Amino acid sequence: MKSEEINKLSNRIIGCAIKVHRSLGSGFREGIYSRALAYELEKNTISFARERSVKISYEGLPLGEHRLDFLIENELILEIKAAPEINSFHIAQILSYLKVSDKRLGLLLNFSGPTLQIKRIANRL
Numbered sequence: 001m002k003s004e005e006i007n008k009l010s011n012r013i014i015g016c017a018i019k020v021h022r023s024l025g026s027g028f029r030e031g032i033y034s035r036a037l038a039y040e041l042e043k044n045t046i047s048f049a050r051e052r053s054v055k056i057s058y059e060g061l062p063l064g065e066h067r068l069d070f071l072i073e074n075e076l077i078l079e080i081k082a083a084p085e086i087n088s089f090h091i092a093q094i095l096s097y098l099k100v101s102d103k104r105l106g107l108l109l110n111f112s113g114p115t116l117q118i119k120r121i122a123n124r125l
Contacts, residue, residue, distance in 0.1 A: 001075045006105050009046070009076060014118055016040040017109050021116040030082045033111045034069060037080065041072070048072045054101045068097060077106040086110045086117050098123035 001009075020036045034050070041048050052071040056063045070078035079094050086108055094106040104124050110117035 001073070003104075006075055009073060010105060010107055010120060012044060012046060013041070013072060013076070013078060013107060014109075016044055016046070017111075017118070018116055021111055024111070026082075026112050026114060028082060028111070030069075030080050030111075033082060033109075034080050037070075037078075037109075041070075046072060048078075049074075054097065056100055066097065066100075068101070071101075071103075075103065075105070077101065077103050079106065079108050081108065081110040081117075082112045083110055084112060086119055091119060091121060094119075094121050095123065 017037060020033060020040055024033065024036060038048070038050060049071045050069070051067045053065045053067055055065055068077050069080045072078055077094060077097050081090060090108055094108050098104070098106050098121065104122065106121040108119040108121060
């Protein structure tokens with residue numbers, strides 16, 4: 001997928017997330033927002049996989065797995081948070097997921113505040 005297509009896709013996802021946040025507000029756990037966002041993505045015909053496993057290895061040695069909140073159209077990683085704020089750990093975490101899964105763009109969405117917090121994290125974009 002070209003960079004401009006990935007950017008258009010990320011804008012569509014952000015639009016869905018804003019709609020969810022406006023409707024639900026803040027104060028719920030991540031799972032509530034995740035289910036609502038999955039519904040909204042389906043309504044907008046955006047294909048995704050939830051809880052997709054990615055394998056973590058070091059020099060060929062398998063270390064374990066991590067589950068991504070969403071893998072959107074096999075191109076973009078979407079991580080959902082319901083935290084007081086997005087911090088450097090959250091950003092480092094999604095950047096690591098991008099590298100290990102060889103994806104170019106990630107969205108980090110925090111539903112906890114009065115407005116939706118959005119961070120775009122690029123890996124070779």
